Amino acid sequence: MIANTKFQSSYNYAFIDESTKKEVRRRALKAVCIPGYQVPYSSPEMPISRGWGTGGLHLTLSLIGKSDTFKIIDQGSDASVNACNLREFVKMMTGCRVTFDTAEATLIQTRHRVPEEIMTERQILVLQVPQPEVLRGVERYEVRTRQMHAEADYSKIWVSLYEAYVRFGTLMRGSGYPIRVNDRYVATPSPIPRWDVPNLSMANCLYLFGAGREKRIHAIPPYTKVEPLEFEDVKFRVEEFAGIRCSVSGEDRAFMDEIFDDQERRKHVINDSNFLDKVKTGQRPPQRLFNNPD
């Protein structure tokens, strides 16, 4: 009898079928070739709802190989329900090693944070993106936003920054601060805090952005110039945590979560859980820190 080797398992390796993976990889390659440009892709069905990290998962599952070490973080945490479930899913579908250690991982999927620790050339960071169109807030029609990108007509997003300055006295943007990639396309860095935005520029690693619901991929290749939009006299600033130390580790110079304990006392904790684990043991991994102007 001839043994059936082809249909031993009910799923293909890494869940997605090979032709779809090929398509996603080709789109990702195109995105790398045109930094910051949103490449449309097929966005196949996944066993999680669209808008819950499908874009990130498409990229992850198309790129992951048997020798990869996978890490997933959700708003800095390895332990959130979403992160745990996706980690289990990827592990089950690929049999890859999974880790919490940022330095050890080769492929990291993340939602709304870039790890504090400097990433290396052998690592890829896949970001989940809810809204890839940075201009959507100022222009609701897709046909117009595409034309605006084509002509590099970004005056409307500049006006929205001007208006933010007029109203709040600062370039106020909670997350997803608009960036100009490689002197050409203005793109969204996904809803990461401003703290993480400077780390996108001239990084060692590849950043891939997947928006499953909106069916778009964009990328920031390694060693690519990324600038946050800023005026000549009003500069981009990251969040300041002046005089604030982590209540768990006592450390500073990291992005902090504000929490209230049972006695309603205000506390801060380092947001990046793996970074916190490391600083608790006394070692401090290398970071790229941005100093606010003046």
Place this chain on the structure above:
Amino acid sequence: MSHQDTEDGWLLRVRSLTKVYGDPAETTLARTGPKFDSNICPDTGAIVAIAGIDFDLYPGEVLGVVGESGSGKSTLVQLLFFDQEATSGEVYLKSVDGGRTNLLTASHQRKRYMRNHLLGMVYQNPRDGLNFSFTSGGNIAEKLLMAGSFHVGRIRDRASYLLMQTEVPIQRMDETPSSFSGGMQQRVQISKAIANNPPLVFLDEVTSGLDVSVQAKVLDLIRRLQHELGISMIVVSHDLGVIRMLTDRTMVLKHGHIVEHGLTDQILQDPQHAYTQLLVSSLL
């Protein structure tokens, strides 16, 4: 026109500018116009908005365009401001390649550059020219940002100077135009149009829909700015009073064709074409 013989000195030159909506046949242009008292092609039903418009505009000059509604006045300035694409024709600006390039064949980027740096437009409806979700200062900033000025302090200085010039209270600079009266909205629009000191501004029925005293104020403002800054203007209006007050030279449009063209005073005092005579005699 004797002007057309002069090779130099012009700012804007327009030759056989034509816009047809729908499906034009070869006979369309020959079978429409004032002679036939229609701009609808009897063969294909195509609508000729304007046909074969020729004129030159000189620096510092104010050219009036009059005609009843549907005569193609607004289409003319919208074509020149690249809001719509012309069917055929040539448009030259002296400041672009010395006036040797037909602007209608330029790329979108090039057209946008000209809109942002060399042209200004004031629409009849402020909602077409202003973004009502931005503040009035932001609207002016948009025009300055489009022209590559990225200094908030200088943008705000320029915006408040312009609003002062157009008599909009500077305290209201950071409010959206939706909270303004119609006359104020129109003045914000004028500020935006002239923000980059463009050599050429189009005014499309700027005073229609305003009450008479506000009309007079807006017209005064336009005339003052024109004198102070020496901007060339094309003023589109169905109101001969506006044309008389603002313009040096006037073109009368009917069914998309120029039926009469000359000095404003001459046209109003001694209209030659039957249609112009009708227009002038129906002046209230």
